[in-house]
Amino acid sequence: MFRKSNKALKSQTSIQDPPTERASLELLYHTSREFASALDLKTVLQRVLYLSVQYAGAMNGSIIVFDEHGAPVDSALIYGNQFRDHSTHQLRVILDSGLAGWVARTRTATLILDTSQDERWLRRPDDLPDQTGPKSAVSAPILAQDQLVGVITLVHPQPGTLTNDHLELLQAIAGQAGVAIHHAQLYQSLQAAHQRYRELFEDSVNPIFVTDWQGAMVEANRAALGSSGLDEEKLQQNNIMDVHAVNWEAVGENFAGLQNGSTATYESHLNNTLGNKIPVQVQVHRIWIDDQPHLQWILRDITERKDLDRLREDLASMIYHDLRSPLSNIVSSMDILDTLLEGDPSSGPRALVNIALRSTERIERLTEALLDISRLEAGQPVGERQWVSPQALLIDAYDAILPIALNKKQIVEMIVPDSLPQVWVDNDMIRRVFINLLENAVKYTPYEGTLKAGIIQKADGVEFFVEDTGQGIPEEDQQRIFNKYTRLQTNPGLKSLGLGLAFCRLAVEAHGGKIQVHSVPGKGSRFSFQLPVAE
Numbered sequence: 001m002f003r004k005s006n007k008a009l010k011s012q013t014s015i016q017d018p019p020t021e022r023a024s025l026e027l028l029y030h031t032s033r034e035f036a037s038a039l040d041l042k043t044v045l046q047r048v049l050y051l052s053v054q055y056a057g058a059m060n061g062s063i064i065v066f067d068e069h070g071a072p073v074d075s076a077l078i079y080g081n082q083f084r085d086h087s088t089h090q091l092r093v094i095l096d097s098g099l100a101g102w103v104a105r106t107r108t109a110t111l112i113l114d115t116s117q118d119e120r121w122l123r124r125p126d127d128l129p130d131q132t133g134p135k136s137a138v139s140a141p142i143l144a145q146d147q148l149v150g151v152i153t154l155v156h157p158q159p160g161t162l163t164n165d166h167l168e169l170l171q172a173i174a175g176q177a178g179v180a181i182h183h184a185q186l187y188q189s190l191q192a193a194h195q196r197y198r199e200l201f202e203d204s205v206n207p208i209f210v211t212d213w214q215g216a217m218v219e220a221n222r223a224a225l226g227s228s229g230l231d232e233e234k235l236q237q238n239n240i241m242d243v244h245a246v247n248w249e250a251v252g253e254n255f256a257g258l259q260n261g262s263t264a265t266y267e268s269h270l271n272n273t274l275g276n277k278i279p280v281q282v283q284v285h286r287i288w289i290d291d292q293p294h295l296q297w298i299l300r301d302i303t304e305r306k307d308l309d310r311l312r313e314d315l316a317s318m319i320y321h322d323l324r325s326p327l328s329n330i331v332s333s334m335d336i337l338d339t340l341l342e343g344d345p346s347s348g349p350r351a352l353v354n355i356a357l358r359s360t361e362r363i364e365r366l367t368e369a370l371l372d373i374s375r376l377e378a379g380q381p382v383g384e385r386q387w388v389s390p391q392a393l394l395i396d397a398y399d400a401i402l403p404i405a406l407n408k409k410q411i412v413e414m415i416v417p418d419s420l421p422q423v424w425v426d427n428d429m430i431r432r433v434f435i436n437l438l439e440n441a442v443k444y445t446p447y448e449g450t451l452k453a454g455i456i457q458k459a460d461g462v463e464f465f466v467e468d469t470g471q472g473i474p475e476e477d478q479q480r481i482f483n484k485y486t487r488l489q490t491n492p493g494l495k496s497l498g499l500g501l502a503f504c505r506l507a508v509e510a511h512g513g514k515i516q517v518h519s520v521p522g523k524g525s526r527f528s529f530q531l532p533v534a535e
Contacts, residue, residue: 027055041184045076058154098122109140144182229273369503376506397434415454421533444470465528472521
């Protein structure tokens with residue numbers, strides 16, 4: 001282990017004489033070579049200590065290494081040319097009461113000519129006169145970038161043997177040792193990080209593939225091999241495109257969309273060797289391996305979520321078909337009953353009929369929304385379009401929500417220009433979009449609050465908007481709320497199925513428009529959607 005050092009021992013200095021200039025230069029030369037030849041911390045410690053003891057003419061020596069918090073993390077002890085280990089208790093005692101602890105606290109190199117005369121020396125049984133007796137010692141702090149990384153101490157069994165020349169030499173060695181220990185610690189940290197990554201990589205329940213920038217497979221964890229049915233040999237013969245359909249719109253052509261370090265997320269299917277297709281959510285981002293950019297693909301199995309989505313869709317379809325017919329009968333009966341009643345509209349029977357009519361209309365809009373969501377998600381076109389006045393859409397929606405707003409004593413401000421171009425839309429569908437937004441605004445605006453609704457003419461169409469003065473929507477949820485079955489927990493007292501805004505998004509996009517929300521938590525929200533107009 002120390003062959004290089006043994007050759008140099010032939011020219012080492014005498015134990016009684018201070019090191020000569022040539023011996024000192026030899027020592028520094030050999031220590032620099034030893035430090036450069038190893039990155040393992042334990043090996044570095046032993047080489048530093050062995051060379052220091054041999055060249056300085058000492059018999060015993062120790063090195064204690066500290067972490068960035070000043071706690072001892074490693075050590076080496078040589079006694080009579082044999083390496084020994086410190087116990088944790090011994091290290092603590094030395095640092096609390098011994099010379100090494102004093103040097104660590106003061107960061108000052110020191111020479112003790114006679115250990116029996118210095119209070120900084122920790123007394124041991126072998127220091128008694130009838131044992132080995134008094135000794136001489138030198139100790140120096142080991143620094144790296146002005147940070148204390150260790151303390152090196154050399155001890156000779158005779159008082160007065162070690163001198164200032166030995167101390168200067170030890171300081172020079174400590175200077176070299178600081179860099180070596182620092183590099184060894186960095187290497188150790190890097191190895192530990194690699195090990196942690198490897199463990200996380202292999203133990204992940206999600207399939208993980210690593211590819212080069214062309215998509216060629218480089219590595220895969222156990223879950224990826226198991227899900228795809230590939231072995232390590234076949235893996236190298238495949239491309240990521242063989243395993244799943246890449247969404248090029250999300251990742252960009254030739255993965256250009258990932259070059260800035262961003263992450264792309266999309267849904268696809270994992271193809272295995274048995275011909276099965278497993279629905280997955282894909283996350284892909286750039287990583288670096290040996291200073292070369294690679295891509296890491298994480299494919300999360302979403303089979304259960306897809307099954308749940310299908311169950312919800314089946315349930316929604318069942319509810320729609322089972323409710324539509326009896327609901328139509330109820331609406332027709334209420335209309336007939338309304339015409340048969342005479343007298344003041346605010347009278348008891350008439351008022352009850354009006355409440356029932358409004359409630360059944362809301363149920364009817366919900367069932368229609370369920371059907372529209374199913375049709376639009378399947379890619380079916382919008383139904384019967386016609387030229388419609390934007391003002392008429394707003395007035396119809398306003399009339400539908402006015403009784404609810406009056407019950408909460410809210411003020412609804414209407415902003416409508418005198419002249420607007422007509423829009424080519426499914427009148428009932430867009431009317432229900434506007435009613436949905438207005439109902440939400442009424443729901444989330446406090447009692448006796450104010451909300452606004454209106455239309456603005458734009459260069460490329462008309463914009464419908466609704467503003468409330470409610471609690472607002474957190475920024476991280478402002479896009480998520482347009483997904484199906486999404487319900488925010490900002491107000492637990494308000495219940496919903498989480499379908500209204502999903503219907504609005506699908507309906508507006510099917511008309512070639514776009515819906516969006518701008519919200520400041522605590523100050524309310526503004527929903528708006530644009531529709532193209534006839535040229």
